[in-house]
Amino acid sequence: MIKRIAGLILLMFVIPLVIGGFGDPQPQADFVYSSTAEHNSRDPQRMTYLHDIRLTDALFETLVILDFNDMKTYPGVAESWDISEDGLTYTFHLRENARWSNGDPVTAGDFLYSWRRAMLPDTAAGYGHFMFFIKGAEAFFHWRSDQLERYVETFGEGGGSEQDARVYWDEAQKKFDELVALSAPDDRTLVLQLNRRTEYFLDMLAFATFMPVHPPSVRAGVIFNADTGGLLDDPTYWNDPERLISNGPYILQDRKYRRYNYMVANECYWDRASMKNNSVLEMIVSNEQSQLLAYESGDIDYVPGVIPAIAYDMIRSDRNDVHVVPRAGTYFYNFNCQPTLNNGEPNALADPRVRKALAMAIDRDEIIKSVTRLDEPPAYSFVPPTALKHYVPPTEDGPRFDPVRAKALLAEAGYEDGGEIKGLSILYNTNGGHENTAQAIQNMWKEYLGVDVTLEGVETKISSARSRTQDYTIRRAAWYGDYADPTTWLDIRRSDDENNTTKWENLEFDRLLDQAAEASDPELRRDLLRQAESVLIRESPMALIYHQVEVALFDPDRVSGLGLNSWSRVRFEHISVDRERGDGRAK
Amino acid sequence: MFRLIFWRLVQFPLILAVIFVVTLLLAWVVPGDPLSTDDGREVKPEIKAAMMRQYSLDKGPVYFGMSYLKGIVVGTDRAWPDFGPSLHHQDERVSGIIGSSLPVSVMLGSAALAVALFIGTVSGVIGALRPGGMLDLSSLGVALVGISLPNFVTGSVLLVVFAGMFKWFPVAGWGSPMHIFLPAVTLGIAPAAYIARLVRLGLADIMSSDYIRTARAKGLSKHKALFEHALKVAYLPVLSFMGPAAASVMTGSFVVEKLFNIPGMGDHFVNSVINKDQFLILGVVLTFSTMLVMFNLIVDVAYAWIDPRIEL
Numbered sequence: 001m002i003k004r005i006a007g008l009i010l011l012m013f014v015i016p017l018v019i020g021g022f023g024d025p026q027p028q029a030d031f032v033y034s035s036t037a038e039h040n041s042r043d044p045q046r047m048t049y050l051h052d053i054r055l056t057d058a059l060f061e062t063l064v065i066l067d068f069n070d071m072k073t074y075p076g077v078a079e080s081w082d083i084s085e086d087g088l089t090y091t092f093h094l095r096e097n098a099r100w101s102n103g104d105p106v107t108a109g110d111f112l113y114s115w116r117r118a119m120l121p122d123t124a125a126g127y128g129h130f131m132f133f134i135k136g137a138e139a140f141f142h143w144r145s146d147q148l149e150r151y152v153e154t155f156g157e158g159g160g161s162e163q164d165a166r167v168y169w170d171e172a173q174k175k176f177d178e179l180v181a182l183s184a185p186d187d188r189t190l191v192l193q194l195n196r197r198t199e200y201f202l203d204m205l206a207f208a209t210f211m212p213v214h215p216p217s218v219r220a221g222v223i224f225n226a227d228t229g230g231l232l233d234d235p236t237y238w239n240d241p242e243r244l245i246s247n248g249p250y251i252l253q254d255r256k257y258r259r260y261n262y263m264v265a266n267e268c269y270w271d272r273a274s275m276k277n278n279s280v281l282e283m284i285v286s287n288e289q290s291q292l293l294a295y296e297s298g299d300i301d302y303v304p305g306v307i308p309a310i311a312y313d314m315i316r317s318d319r320n321d322v323h324v325v326p327r328a329g330t331y332f333y334n335f336n337c338q339p340t341l342n343n344g345e346p347n348a349l350a351d352p353r354v355r356k357a358l359a360m361a362i363d364r365d366e367i368i369k370s371v372t373r374l375d376e377p378p379a380y381s382f383v384p385p386t387a388l389k390h391y392v393p394p395t396e397d398g399p400r401f402d403p404v405r406a407k408a409l410l411a412e413a414g415y416e417d418g419g420e421i422k423g424l425s426i427l428y429n430t431n432g433g434h435e436n437t438a439q440a441i442q443n444m445w446k447e448y449l450g451v452d453v454t455l456e457g458v459e460t461k462i463s464s465a466r467s468r469t470q471d472y473t474i475r476r477a478a479w480y481g482d483y484a485d486p487t488t489w490l491d492i493r494r495s496d497d498e499n500n501t502t503k504w505e506n507l508e509f510d511r512l513l514d515q516a517a518e519a520s521d522p523e524l525r526r527d528l529l530r531q532a533e534s535v536l537i538r539e540s541p542m543a544l545i546y547h548q549v550e551v552a553l554f555d556p557d558r559v560s561g562l563g564l565n566s567w568s569r570v571r572f573e574h575i576s577v578d579r580e581r582g583d584g585r586a587k
Numbered sequence: 588m589f590r591l592i593f594w595r596l597v598q599f600p601l602i603l604a605v606i607f608v609v610t611l612l613l614a615w616v617v618p619g620d621p622l623s624t625d626d627g628r629e630v631k632p633e634i635k636a637a638m639m640r641q642y643s644l645d646k647g648p649v650y651f652g653m654s655y656l657k658g659i660v661v662g663t664d665r666a667w668p669d670f671g672p673s674l675h676h677q678d679e680r681v682s683g684i685i686g687s688s689l690p691v692s693v694m695l696g697s698a699a700l701a702v703a704l705f706i707g708t709v710s711g712v713i714g715a716l717r718p719g720g721m722l723d724l725s726s727l728g729v730a731l732v733g734i735s736l737p738n739f740v741t742g743s744v745l746l747v748v749f750a751g752m753f754k755w756f757p758v759a760g761w762g763s764p765m766h767i768f769l770p771a772v773t774l775g776i777a778p779a780a781y782i783a784r785l786v787r788l789g790l791a792d793i794m795s796s797d798y799i800r801t802a803r804a805k806g807l808s809k810h811k812a813l814f815e816h817a818l819k820v821a822y823l824p825v826l827s828f829m830g831p832a833a834a835s836v837m838t839g840s841f842v843v844e845k846l847f848n849i850p851g852m853g854d855h856f857v858n859s860v861i862n863k864d865q866f867l868i869l870g871v872v873l874t875f876s877t878m879l880v881m882f883n884l885i886v887d888v889a890y891a892w893i894d895p896r897i898e899l
Contacts, residue, residue, distance in 0.1 A: 008889075121636075129634075294759065499629045
């Protein structure tokens, strides 16, 4: 009997060896950084998350490189470019020695293919609308959407064949050439025309959506969907390290799901000679405490973001490897601005005075001191003051903490007693420590205004679904800039923007943004944007609370060339690590 | 016995079909939009519609279920069985995700079971040798603690002591046998305590039964009676416990995986639902159910192997 039991135990030990679930040991690299979550997408056209952009920045190179530290543009795949007098036509001259990792030259046609891919509704690119700056792109997008609807109407459920889908696609390709002002006269010239003068278009080109993909390898995974008529270009296929061909400083050598991404220098990269390291390893460590232990033991060189619970003590120590970086993000509460709520009740928040009173009854310094505790700058503007070089937001117009004035405003709006305002609640998502801030604000509104609000913590997906249908009164939100221009923030409060979940509609604000878009003089444009932002923050469709910061870890004695910036974008090829140096803590 | 195995195998697809339908409907009614991003950014309605079309989410649960089923049974040119793409990790196919996380969890799970069986059997037998003695009381105490402590406490203590203070084991991660020890102990300690109690109770009970007394009276040594006759019977409840225990530890534990940063299955049970990743939800639930049904069958077969008196 003992033998049988011993056999059973032995069997349990043997099973793992047979399965061999350990896989390969983690590779060694010149530079190691960590991430707390597995990537959502490595597809430049499809990705939407910051940690994804960080990876694509290493793998793919755009026409123009934006250095987020000095906010200047540098030649990337394009060695030079001409901009027409009216600021509408851009001609990019591609460098001759730009190569894909398999040795193929990077051509203008590759960019054309990739950008068209972003414009296609088939690709369902989250940031596809960035392409709409290009003349005709939006028209093409809608044309193709309509065409696909026509396909389904014509062939019905599952009626079409792959051949039918191909015929539609051929037609779409012709339509693209006809509609979109984007062309490649030869392999090394890319010409495009914009809808209107866009001062920051070169900066935008640094965004992942504008990165090229290698057309032959993407095409190899394309399936024509006979049911929908659409192109199914399958990222689970071409994006695999075995097939992924990139044109940036690195290639994706190996990856293990939820363990690591291992990148080595792309030997075909045109600027290979000036790269400061040969390999980068991204370790995926979902547990923040383990991440910290791995950093302290020297396994990780750079931790891009530490959670507040851990960061709080660290930033108060005298360590020189703890870096507090302001981010290009703002934390705020949205107000539902519709005249009536979804349940038919009148909405007190439709009155700007009520909204402003609430915004003025938030003691931001107190929240930063005792709740968030990372010395975040209090927010008096929507655009973070440190994010942009040339734009100074009108912080003087932002509602300050002033309970007396707030009470007066409320009285002016017809509420002598704050208790008369009924039915308000703060909707927030329960992951990420938003509850404490919500409680603090709940108390402040009660104490300073007598306004009762309830708290509603729900899951992220539910919170965003309710926000979309205005099924809320007050909701926690945050916004990070995508590109280096005030419009990346201000545009989301346009009346017709899908991100304007407050349903705040202000014609003057829209008009100022339109005027700014048409303005050819940069100074005038910035002034108009400043006026628009001033309208926004005086009308308070949201209560601005603070600008977010990120606490990063790296030892400056060991790691050089790692510039921290508000945009959390890193150029890995500039980084070198000297593991012999540094103090006793990080060996 | 073969008849039993045959009938179980016939029931197999039926059970899975019921689980599939129930999970599909539940995954469908969970509120939230699988394609929305966590940072609250809205995508253009046309792009949203295109995404829905691409993943066949626009035609309701029946159509979705049928095409999903087709992928599993027939497969696609990407994989077989194909559980479809993940909605949250767009570069992954669900079969790839399960394919990379399941071996990790099975490995960790079997190591944990080995730990549980070893500790459980040894301390159960020791306890039964002299019921009420010091060793019995102390093993009872340890078992009580083992069952009561949640594994994030056990795990954290082990981590701080053996990885942090003594540095005998790596802090976290996966990739070598050293990585498996602490999580296996963490995961195995609760079932070990349970097994110890089962073995001890069973042994104590049987050792005082008539046939053992007769055998002892005829001169059979205590050890022989215990190990060769009593243990056999006392072990049967352990086996019935092993089936579901194996399925549950081998499909991963969210807490232990998070704590030790192990890329196993546990994470998917929680996060696929939070992300409303319907493809992944169905994939992991089907995998788990298959394993559960399979382990129960194995346990029944093992019953007959350990105790030939039992006819199936």
